[in-house]
Amino acid sequence: MGVLISLAKIFVKLALAGLVIVLLAVAGVYYTLAPQLPDVESLREVQFQTPMRIFSSDSKLIAEFGEKRRTPVSYDSIPTDLVRAFQAAEDSRFFEHIGIDFKGLSRAAFQLATSGHIQSGGSTITMQVAKNFFLSRERTFNRKFIEILLALRIERELSKEEIFELYINKIYLGQRAYGIEAAAGVYYGSSIQDLTLAQMATIAGLPKAPSTDNPIRNPQRAIERRNWILQRMHGLGYISDQAFEEASAAPITARYHGADIELDAPYVAEMVRSELFERFDEELYNEGYRVYTTLDSKLQTKATHALQNGLLDYSTRHGYRGPESQLDTALTPDAIAQKLESMTSYANLEPAIVTQVDDKNIQASLKNGESVTVDWDGLKWARKYRSNNSMGATPKKAADILAPGDIVRLYKDTDSWTLSQLPQVQGAFVALDPKDGAIRALSGGFNFNLNKFNRATQAYRQPGSNFKPFIYAAALDNGFTPASMINDAPVVFHDASLGGDWRPQNYSERFYGPTRLREGLYRSRNLVSIRLLRAVGIDTTIDYIQGFGFDPQRLPRNLSLSLGSADVTPLEIVTGYAALANGGYKVSSYFIQRIEDQHGNLIFQANPPCANCNATQDTDSVDTTASRLSPSAPRIMDPRNAYLMYSMLQDVIRQGTATRARSLDRNDLAGKTGTTNDQKDAWFTGFNRDLVATTWVGFDQPAPLGRSEFGSTTALPIWIDFMETALDQTPENGPVQPDGIVRVKIDPATGLLAYPGQKNAIFEVFRAEDVPARSTQNAAGTGQITTDDIF
Template identity: 60%
Template sequence: MRIFHKIFKWLSALAVVGLLALLIASAGIYYYFAPQLPDVETLREVRFQTPLRVYSADRKLIAEFGEKRRTPISYDEIPEDFIHALQAAEDSRFFEHMGIDIKGLFRAAFQLATSGQIQSGGSTITMQVAKNFFLTRERTFSRKFMEILLALRIEQELSKEEILELYINKIYLGHRSYGIQAASTVYYGQPIKDLSLAQLAMIAGLPKAPSAYNPLSNPKRALERRDWILGRMLNLGYIDQTRYQNAITQPVTASYHGSDIELQAPYIAEMVRSELYEQYGDDLYTEGLTVITTIDSRLQESASSALRNGLIAYSERHGYHGPEHQYDTSSMPNEEQLELLDKTATFGGLVPALVTKVGTNTATLLTKEAGDIELSWEGMRWASPYKSVNYAGPEPKKAGDILNVGDLVRIVYTDDAWKLSQIPQVQGAIIALDPNSGGIRALSGGFSFALNKFNRAIQAYRQPGSNIKPFLYTAALEYGFTPASIINDAPVVFHDVSLESNWRPENDNGTFGGPTRLREALYRSRNLVSIRLMRSLGIDKAREFILRFGFSPERLPQNLSLALGSADATPMQVVTGYASFANGGFKIAPYLIDRLESAEGDTLFEAAPLRACPECSYGIAGNSENTGSERPGPVVQQSTTEGAAPRIITPESAFLIYNVMQDVITRGTGRRALELNRSDLAGKTGTTNDQKDAWFSGFNQTLVATAWVGFDQPAPLGRREYGSSAALPIWIDFMRDALKDTPESAPSAPAGVISALIDPATGKLAYPGQSDAIREYFRTDQLPTEHAQSPEEKLAPPTTEQIFGLGG
């Protein structure tokens, strides 16, 4: 007994000495590592790397930029079942311990002593927060000791709720998802709050090994991990037997959900990204910014569809270019053919397909998604062989004239059937603005952003052709001409040193109309009248007036060719100029970003565009200039009303040019738009020399849109391809959807405008009872005072006074 007592005393003494030695060693280690520990307080200000998200005005996701998909949430937003599942999987005593789990640490120490490696870290959630935010992932004793010290400090500085919130937003959970909200979206396509118990347990199993327990790449192991967590939840009393049984029987329902892009508008997304990158640099992709654009999702979908369809229609009008590639598929297994299709991208909705069988009037094609499909004769009979932009070969008689087995072609599903198609070589752009604010409502810069990222809507400088004429005609109205003014549409030859040689301009159809009213000259797009107008105004004066609409001075020639649209302008510049016709004469600036929000939802920027304001007070128009028409020239007028856009056209001229441009649609080159059955539309076609550019710009008071078609390397579009045939159909298709169920909104004549019946041949007041008289609008101070001669007056012999010039 005494021996046992001595042994116990010796062991006790050794234990005390050992404990003292351990305490001294621990203190030494602590004082060695303590200066190296980071400041835990920085966790209160941590900013998670969150991608930039771009939305339409109606909150549809357009794009997400950033390598890490993350949507931070607060502790209050975490479902209780998920907290319990996470505790069961990672740290059941999280809410009780002080940051470290002694039992787990002893287990890790034993593994280190016996194997030389730390195999199971014994880490608590707090220790994982310390590691994830401050430390490397190396498995060494020093790193582990610092992790412990940091965990203790974190527990002193932060609440359990704050620690858990940091953890669930930081952890990587596979497939670029960081944090449980992003993982919930990636794997289940819905927020974490809407997941079932089984789904929550599945996500709770991911932190341990996101690859090994991934429900997409390893569903079997993920299911085992999920069921183990559910069992732990049952044993720990977090769920009862009934909930456990219901959850354990649920199948794996995870499937990959991409970025949940709700609106395909890649040109818009890139415009936003490039604009903000100048300010934020690479931080743009990690700061969690949210951009609300001015884009209307319905209009954007209509614009993209109208442009694609219009370019495909042009391409098919000029013949079939043949297959993109020809393969020998006679010995190629089906799997290899599918792999080939998988490597071929879809552009603009045109699906790649391999021809596997050709019949008399049908063909069988293999697609990746739809498998084997049958192409009917109706779906391919359009495909006469392409020869040039002006000619196509003979019409095909059978499917073999078009297709061969092994052809890689493009098809599109339309009107409940598959149709042969092809990627257009021609390109185009369409833009729609709110003319009263400048907000971009829809924009597409080409057939397919994936095929070519060049944004023709804002980057392509092209000649506008006759699309420039309304600006010149507005200058004429401002400087004293009226819609009834007579200008001679007759041949003319100019010698202009800036043009290097004699210039003999012609009208598009090669004919001449003689004396023509200004209104008729515009809706018939008479080139020679435009040239005479510019010469009458003076080149410099007309050019200065046109520049106020937003064109680039260096791209507007200083010669008479400007009257025919020889300037260079982007579709954005053209549509911005046309907005002034639509809004009553105000200069607006186009803008895309309506609001910019921080990751916390604070507004960092909100657009405050200058708006058209007809009811605002403006200065009196006019200056000392005149043109021979004895009317003072116009000036830009500023309003004293805050937020009001400057007025660049007088109310009278703005109404008159709108009214004149309505005739472009009712009786001129834009008559095709009559199918929209609206009386409030106005616009202008445009076609350049050799038909290299085709335009249509049109509007009502609520929406203005421009469509352009042309080759990226300027080249003729071909016979019968004009603004009215290539661009106008795109504009019509867009406006049909855009203005659906929208009331008509043509302007009313302002107080300074009056109407009168005139003689269409002379522009003078109609004589009493004139049967072919037409109604015309004038400024009140420009109403004609002279009447046209009646037939009787024309036949009457001249009086003595008329012969000799006598009379009072």
């Protein structure tokens, strides 16, 4: 017995000595490592890597840019069941311990002693916060010890709720999702507030192995992990028997959800990303910036659809180019489905394979496996395309068009399916507010995913007659009036820059003699524009026109400028027209309204120059609270000339080349068509004082659109389609007549003041000092005019 007591005393002494040695070692390691520990207080100011989100002016999500999908949430917004699910999965005693789970650490120490490496870390949620924010993922004793020290410090300086909030927003949960809110969106397309208990347990099971336990990639493993967590929650008393049974029996409902895009505006999203990358560099994708654009979601949606429909209409008018490819009908259904699955849907055009061809209809299979019927009404348009000026015979039966195995595009119109095709023609559409240049809608092509080239901002094309209003505006600034007479007659110019002798013609190849300036514009007479430019002078005209924002280096210094041979983008054209709509003020287009950081702090606010901001006549159409704070845009036109140009361009719609727009039944609209040589470009730009919009249609590699395609037939219908929505329920807002304008009757044949009682006299508007002289009456009862009066 004495020997045993002696041995026990020796053992106790050795144990105490060993404990002292361990404590001294621990103390030594602590005092060695403590100075190297990071400042825990920095966790209070942590900035989570959060993607940039881009919104419309009315807060519709347009795009999300960033490697990590994350939406930080506060502890108070986390459902109790979700908190408990993570406790059950990771740290059931989180709200009781001091940051260390001694049982877990003992288990890790035993593994280290028996195997030479740590198999499970025994980490608490607090220790995981220490590791995720400050440490590497290496499994070494030294790193584990530092992790413990940091956990103790974190527990001293932060509340449990703050620690849990850091953890829940930092963790990686698979599919590029960081944090629980992002995971709820990625897997279930919802917020954490809307998750079921089964879904919460599934997400709580992801931190351990976000790839192997992923419910999308491995649903069976996800069910096993989820049910283990539910069992733990039940055993810990977190959930009832019924809740446990129902959640355990629930199927896996997870599927991949991309960013919840609410507004289709990818061209503008890329414009924002490109511009801000120059300012913020790579931090753009991680700092959680919220960028609000100037887009109006209603107008943007309509602009996208109007352009797509217009391009599809053009494509249909010129015939069917045939199927995209042909599959062997002997292929297995799986092989066919795989082929269709690899094809992208563009706009509303769905890929499909023709499975059966009957007399007047076809059967086709969509890539979702659905079988659909296309009746004759959806097929009979498909005459064979031969060229932009020629089509084949009208089909008599479905077999004249398609065969089994053809890969085609279909779209659903109301309740019926129609054969379609991806258009080869392209286009652009831009609408902006003429008061300050805010872009309200922009589409740079048929579909961004099909072709990312932004034709609204990057395509330099000739505007044709769409450019003539700027030539006429320069003429008004140099003494001409709407009644000035210009001779629409043949002429030959020798100009080396135009390749020698130049014999310009009107499109009709006819000449109409003396023509008033107003009529020359609304009828788009080429010879009138050419003689007008020659009379004003090329240098004088270019000096004036560049005030509208056009690059003088892209304006040809020859008479072809009068016919729109300059190289311009649709955005430049519509911005130039803004001055014609707003009374003569130069505004610059912009598309970023404001930028906020992830906490909602304002870091940028646009404050563009505004046209006539403080004028009382504009208070019904301008936000006067904002406009008083805005700088005034520079005036580039005499207000009277701006009024005259607006009036003349209204006649383009009333009686000129754009009479189709009269279908809108408004008196405040003005605009101009444009068609270039060989119909390679078709344009229409139109406006009232609230909105100016332009449409361009053409091929990326310039080629004739076809002999019947003009600005009035190709571009104008797109503009009308957009404006029907844009102007719906809005009051008319036409030009406000400035002081110094008079309205008198003139002789339409001479442009002179009408003689008393003249029956064919018409009204015209002039600057007060430019009212013409009285016409004299000759024997025929018409006014007299000599060739000296005609340019």
